[in-house]
Amino acid sequence: MRVGEVPVYIVPGPIVIVQTLVRDWGTLYPSLVVTVLITLGALTAATVLGVAIAVLFAQSKWIEQSFFPYAVILQVTPIVAIAPLIIIWVRDTATALLICAWIVAFFPIVSNTTLGLNSTDHNLLNLLQLYGASRRQVFWYLRMPSAAPYFLGGLRISGGLALIGAVVAEFVAGSGGIQSGLAYRILEAGYQLQIPRMFAALFMITGTGILIFVVLTLVNHFALRRWHESAVRREG
Amino acid sequence: MREAQALVALRGVDKVYSNGVVALQGLDLAIREGEFVSLLGPSGCGKSTALRLIAGLGDLTRGAIDWADHLSSSARRDIGFVFQDATLMPWATVFNNIYLPLRVRGTPRAEAAPRVERAMEQVGLAGSGKAYPRELSGGMRMRVSIARALVAGPKILLMDEPFAALDEITRFRLNDDLLQLWASQRWTVVFVTHSVFESVYLSTRILVMGARPGRVTAEVPVAVRSPRDPTFRTSNAYAEQCRTVSARLAEAMQP
Numbered sequence: 283m284r285v286g287e288v289p290v291y292i293v294p295g296p297i298v299i300v301q302t303l304v305r306d307w308g309t310l311y312p313s314l315v316v317t318v319l320i321t322l323g324a325l326t327a328a329t330v331l332g333v334a335i336a337v338l339f340a341q342s343k344w345i346e347q348s349f350f351p352y353a354v355i356l357q358v359t360p361i362v363a364i365a366p367l368i369i370i371w372v373r374d375t376a377t378a379l380l381i382c383a384w385i386v387a388f389f390p391i392v393s394n395t396t397l398g399l400n401s402t403d404h405n406l407l408n409l410l411q412l413y414g415a416s417r418r419q420v421f422w423y424l425r426m427p428s429a430a431p432y433f434l435g436g437l438r439i440s441g442g443l444a445l446i447g448a449v450v451a452e453f454v455a456g457s458g459g460i461q462s463g464l465a466y467r468i469l470e471a472g473y474q475l476q477i478p479r480m481f482a483a484l485f486m487i488t489g490t491g492i493l494i495f496v497v498l499t500l501v502n503h504f505a506l507r508r509w510h511e512s513a514v515r516r517e518g
Numbered sequence: 519m520r521e522a523q524a525l526v527a528l529r530g531v532d533k534v535y536s537n538g539v540v541a542l543q544g545l546d547l548a549i550r551e552g553e554f555v556s557l558l559g560p561s562g563c564g565k566s567t568a569l570r571l572i573a574g575l576g577d578l579t580r581g582a583i584d585w586a587d588h589l590s591s592s593a594r595r596d597i598g599f600v601f602q603d604a605t606l607m608p609w610a611t612v613f614n615n616i617y618l619p620l621r622v623r624g625t626p627r628a629e630a631a632p633r634v635e636r637a638m639e640q641v642g643l644a645g646s647g648k649a650y651p652r653e654l655s656g657g658m659r660m661r662v663s664i665a666r667a668l669v670a671g672p673k674i675l676l677m678d679e680p681f682a683a684l685d686e687i688t689r690f691r692l693n694d695d696l697l698q699l700w701a702s703q704r705w706t707v708v709f710v711t712h713s714v715f716e717s718v719y720l721s722t723r724i725l726v727m728g729a730r731p732g733r734v735t736a737e738v739p740v741a742v743r744s745p746r747d748p749t750f751r752t753s754n755a756y757a758e759q760c761r762t763v764s765a766r767l768a769e770a771m772q773p
Contacts, residue, residue, distance in 0.1 A: 405605040408575050412599055413622040413670075423618065427609045509609045509650050 294478040299485065302478040310467060310479075314486050317448055317463035320376065321494070324383030325444040329437065331384075332391030336433075339392070340399035340425065350396075357389040361447055365454040375460050379451045386447030390439040398432025399425045431510050434502040441494040449487060524548035524586065525674060525706055526572060531581035532731075533567055541567040543731030545581070549674070554700055554707045556717035556724045558763065560771055564732025565710045569676050572708065573599050598667030598675040598705075602682055604659035606651040612638070612662050613647035619670045630669075637669040640699060657688035664696070674706045681716070690748070693719055697746060714767060718759045719746065726763070728770035736766040 290298060303310065335353070339346040365382045372378035402424050410420050452465030460466075464483045471479035506513035527548040533541045541564040549555055549572075557565040570576050571583065574597075606615045616637055620630040638644055641661040651659055660680060667675060681689040697720060700707055711717050717724050718740055726736040740759055750756050 403605060405601045405603075406607065408570075408573075409599060409601075409605065409618075410622065411575060412573055412597060413619050415622045419622055423621070424607070427607065430609070509652060511652075514652065 291475060291477045294481055298478045299481045303482040306479055306482060310483060310486060313464045313467045317452065318490060320379050320383055320448040320463065321445045323380050324387050324448060325441055327384045328387035328391055328440050328444065332388045333395055333433065335392050336395035336399060339396045346396065353389060353392050356385050361386050361450050362454060365451045369455050369458065375455060375462055379448060379455065379462060382451035383444050383447035387440040387444035390436040390443065391433065394432040394436030395429055398429030402428045431506055431512060434505060438495065438498045438502060441498045442491055445491050445494060525551045527584045528568065529582050529584065531571065532579040533571065534579045540731040543733055545733055547725055547734055549706060549708055551706055552704050554709065554720055554722045556709045556711055556721040557727055558711055558714065558717045558724050558767060559727030560729055561712060563727040563729040565727050566678050569678050569708060569710050573597055573676055596670065596673040598672035600663050600667050600677040600680040602679045604663040606659060606662055608651050611647060612643065612649050615662055616666045616669050618666060633669055637665040640668060641665045642695065656684055657692060660684065660692060672705060677707065677709045679710050694748060714760055714763050718756060718763055719751065724763055726766045726770050735770040738763050738766055
């Protein structure tokens with residue numbers, strides 16, 4: 283029984299999708315692992331490099347204003363447009379895809395963490411100056427903790443973006459005949475008119491994205507629950 | 519004679535901000551050891567600016583700040599500063615907030631713990647070490663802020679309208695607690711306020727400041743027994759002093 287008699291090759295029903303998921307698990311699961319690894323790799327690189335760059339930016343307004351435009355250029359250039367170049371330039375497919383996903387994921391972390399590092403309470407800064415604190419102490423005792431909520435907000439956005447970046451890059455690579463990840467499975471299924479399998483792969487990507495978001499939200503909550511307004515329950 | 523005893527003195531101090539505002543002009547004042555001095559004036563008279571300059575926050579445009587000879591330059595760091603709002607680190611517990619000045623000096627946590635505990639006891643916060651600032655009332659937060667200023671054993675305590683944002687009941691109680699602490703510890707206090715009543719209640723000497731440009735226009739010694747207790751608030755001597763200081767303040771505000 284199908285509602286409105288929509289044929290399976292237009293929109294497959296949920297039961298067909300689940301059946302396909304189970305039947306094709308052998309090919310879909312390894313592809314999922316590839317996509318997830320690229321996503322997590324890109325997110326890790328985005329976190330490490332993003333925070334490092336933000337720390338550099340926070341050292342002086344001059345550095346920030348000189349180099350921030352480059353971060354913006356990377357952010358606003360559509361990844362679909364530069365992915366083919368990166369795939370040509372970088373021989374190793376996994377590395378090329380990692381770079382693409384990283385480009386998409388790193389901006390929110392850089393931008394938010396920089397904002398956070400510069401948002402330290404001025405009177406607290408004055409107080410540390412009064413105590414004769416070193417730059418290093420000011421950084422570790424004040425700037426880093428006050429940047430934490432901003433960084434975690436950026437991380438939550440970047441988690442989803444890393445996945446999107448990975449999938450987009452896989453699509454670009456896939457249309458060039460390079461096999462990699464779930465996006466390639468979607469392309470392949472599309473060429474073969476295996477619509478249920480396309481949907482099955484799509485659901486896996488969406489599920490992964492939701493899972494990443496939930497995990498990062500939990501991290502955010504547990505890191506901030508004792509002190510930050512965003513994570514503390516409001517007294518009724 | 520008086521000059522010789524000054525713990526810290528500002529001489530002919532001008533402060534012009536980068537936007538051209540003349541905050542202070544020809545400010546002369548001397549703070550003696552063990553005094554409780556209030557800087558009283560309308561908003562914009564530069565009293566907070568003067569306090570920040572004593573603390574070493576910001577540069578003078580002209581003039582000098584002289585510290586007593588017996589103070590080494592490191593002893594000048596023995597300044598406790600309390601801002602108008604508590605200015606606590608929201609991510610840190612009460613204990614860690616009070617530990618901050620000692621942490622900056624490299625005092626190990628274990629060694630600092632008894633001093634932090636003592637400072638918490640002094641301001642009536644014993645046992646709240648594990649709480650976070652957001653879990654405390656405004657008055658309690660201010661107590662944390664005062665404990666942080668006291669923990670390193672400062673020579674001089676600078677307070678910038680510390681109780682202005684609190685309700686009257688809390689303010690009175692903190693006034694009394696502060697007076698009691700001052701009576702037992704005898705640090706030097708410079709207290710910025712715009713409240714005549716608060717300045718008379720607390721100080722041994724009041725410096726009235728006038729605005730634009732900021733300078734000291736009158737000096738009123740508060741010659742009543744100290745330390746004071748709540749009965750002082752309703753006494754004739756208190757009312758008389760408040761009347762005098764109000765008159766000086768009114769003169770200071772004349773163009």
